[in-house]
Amino acid sequence: MSVWGQEFFHNALLAGTFIALASGLVGYFLVLRAQVFTGDALSHVAFTGAMAALAAGWDLRLGLFVGCVGAGLMLAGIGRRGRADDVVIGSAFVWILGLGSFFLTLYTTSRSGADVGNAGTSVLFGSIFGLSGGQTLVAVLVAAGITAVVLLIARPLLFATLDEAVAAARGVPVKLLGLVFLALVGACAGEATQAVGSLLLLGLLAAPAGAALRLTHRPYAGMALSAGLAVVEMWAGLALSAMVTSLPPSFSIMAAATAVYAVAWAVSGRTRRSGAALAR
């Protein structure tokens, strides 16, 4: 029996599509606002949140979302104008990560069973093929919600990102937008952790967005391209893992994302060089 007809593959495809859509959109703004490092920090908070919830005996996703959104709001709060210094971010998240390793030990030494040994690995590297029907539904709904909010605030957020001072002068609530945006990044990190794991979600956020920014400078086209690329990369990765079963899906998705980014990098490098030659 082939993988294509199995229920777990359908769940993965459905959840993956929506998660990729949300990640592509949020990632575009993340790269544009030069907050990739913040995304990196939130991805590590995701691990600690999930581990803390498991150690306390709660649903893993509760810890994921509460941890990520809370950390996003905190990072927005401590930074001036909604942006924190990278040394402060680094200091905070490395401690949170250490706390995560504490919860991991707490969890693995207090419980027993096959699931327990794999819990750390599956949070760190994702297990999209292991999503149940109910988990898929929640993932789809949350991702759709994130997408809707991003599209709703896209215009003012874009304005505030590209020219903060002018936007503030024109009455755009810059600080509030920064706060909402980081909460969205947190929610998105919680989502993506279920698909590719907390260590790899940075690729899902940064790679499609980085490629889109290299290919076009028009903001709305870039947003659409970033989301589209993310979804295509997700599909390509899932298909690759379905065909070559020894490849973990998280790796295939990252490999597809990296390949697309490398192509975009090469293409944009060539057009830039030929453009410079023409200008001469």
Add this chain to the structure above:
Amino acid sequence: MNVAFSWNLVADFQQMWSFPFMVNAFRAGAVVAVVAGAIGWFMVLRRQSFAGHTLGVVAFPGASFATLAGISTGFGYFGFCLAAALVIALLRREGRDAGAEESAATGVVQAFLLACGFLFIALYKGLLSGPEAILFGSFLGITTGQVLQLALVGAAVLAVLAVIGRPLLFASVDPQVAAARGVPVRGLSIAFLLLLGAATAEAAQITGSLLVFALLVLPAATAQVLTARPGLSLLLTLLLGFGTTWAGLVAAWYWPYPLGFFVTTFAFGGYLLAHALVQVAARTSLRRAVA
């Protein structure tokens, strides 16, 4: 092992050091803390935290690749970290138009290499209890040969750093003026990233690939909060790194929780304490000035 911390430090250390592997752990910890502290001090000054974190993370695929290929993990650590340092250094020139794209590139490199590490682990399927040991570190089973290797590489890194230290400080604080005065800013930047790669490869063998960053950033950030004088804060960084690592080792010996958790907690506690101290000092001096 049913041992309790007695607050009698001499007796405690005598007991811990009666085990050869513990002696090696303390030696390795000291080497790693000093090297990572010195490099981290420059990293914080140059605001290259993201690059430092990425290089630390690269240690994970390095170690898992070495395990899969059946070669010594030391080669995996140093090979991958130095190669990634070179890649990041070369990608930097490309990002002349936007810092945002450069950080996206760093992020993609990081995520892809982590995914590769996961693939190597998945392909290995051998006697490996999972990726946690590589990610979060283990101080058990460090051999005397490993300590010697760490010490040699660490001494080499520190020697190079001592040679390029002065121009690097100049180039870090004011790159434009340094370039105008004929300091090879770009060459120094590449050299520094390579040193950062070597230091993370060292430290990752003890702290694990995810928590190297703690030894790089926290002591340096704490010292730079406390004092602005370069020489003093560098010295403070080394002492803080050394102190937190040894305190972490002692704690990890007596309580059944991972070393990484103790080291990061002590270091972060020190960082918060430093901030509080500076705040209090500023307020009292303000009050004195008003009075």
